[in-house]
Amino acid sequence: MKLSIRHRTTYRYARPVVLQPHRMILRPRSSHDVAVLASSLVCSPDAQLDWTQDVFGNLIATGTFAEPTSELVITGNLTVEQFAEAWPVFRIAPEAHSFPFQYSRDDLADLGALHIPEHDDFEGRLEGWARAFVRGASTDTLSLLKDLNAGVLGPVSYRVRDEEGTQSPLETLALASGSCRDIAALFIEAVRHLGFGARAVSGYLFDAEARTDDPGSTHAWAEIYLPGAGWIAFDPTHRRLGGASLIPVAVARSNRQIMPIVGGFVGTPQDFLAMEVEVSVTPSIG
Structure with missing residues (x-):
């Protein structure tokens, strides 16, 4: 599936x-799921x-x-081809089929801070919430992650939030609502409390079933590292698994880095005075 993406950000100043x-x-990095066919980045005034x-x-x-300016416009245009399967099969290494499992020494060293919780949880509330999804002393790893990915929207509702930054996971649970980046951050912190390596992802979402006047959107989700399968996309905002309809641009330990x-x-x-963001993600013709 070829997609055209247009991302325009406009800043206006009083003088x-x-x-x-x-x-x-x-600009996304090319991968086995996404190929960047064309890209441009234009600033006005020139940069x-x-x-x-x-x-x-x-x-x-x-x-x-x-030069000084009273208006800054940054426009990114992309043409990408998306190869991710709608119903992927993940070849998880046998030693990681059941939770809990141990990462290898090399994996632990390379994951580093990506498997360590980022926020304080002095009362153990977040860890307790995450462990409530664990069913028994030994459980299927992928099923556990699927349950948690689908379960975030139980205590938390999605809402559009224009404020900058990301809520802390405990704040999202307390408010019972958050943006896609807040929901992804909650999921990431929860799985890190269970010992998984996880990273934040920013990019774009294409929804083939959206209204014709829906311009598409920037989006935030998570990836979990499982031996054998590698990095697997989890989108708790939409209760989706795998990279279909997702165009990743950047990955990091935390949303604030990307x-x-x-x-x-x-x-x-x-x-x-104001900032305006316009994003469109549409099928590419030709």
Whole structure:
């Protein structure tokens, strides 16, 4: 399936301001599930773009601007081909079929902080919530992860949240609601409490059943590392398993490390007027 993705972000200011360098993560890495066929990144006013890779291998463009401006427009255009199967079969190594299991020494060393919970849980509330999904002393690993992936939307409801940042997992449980990035963060922290290696993913979602006027969306989900199968996509916001309809752009230990655009300006808070984000994910013709 070929898809065209357009991601435009517009910043407006009350007067011309000096823009600080902007860090942009808008171009996916090619993988066995997604091939990038064409891509462009354009800034208005013009920017010098310097490309690097971060510690996770994500492609980072840093834009520097020469002149003050009262409006900044950043437009990314992509054409990708998505190969992920709707009903994938995961070849999990025999030693990881049943939970609990032990990662190898090499896997543990390489996973590092990706299998360590990030947030304090002094009262054990989050760990207790996660362990409630474990059925017996030994249980099927993939079934456990499927149950937790589907079970997040029991105590938590999805809501659109325009505020920056990600809620802490305990905050999401207390509020009983959150955005896709909040829900993914809760799932990631829960599975880390069970000993799994997990990472945050940002990218785009294509929904073939969406209304024709639905422009598509940026999205956040999780990946769990299972020996033999590798990194498996879990989308607790939609109770989906596998990479079908998902176009990953970046992975990291935490959502805050892979925000699509991070930058600032020299001026007062009153100088900032508005930010608008327009995203479209549509089938590509040709």
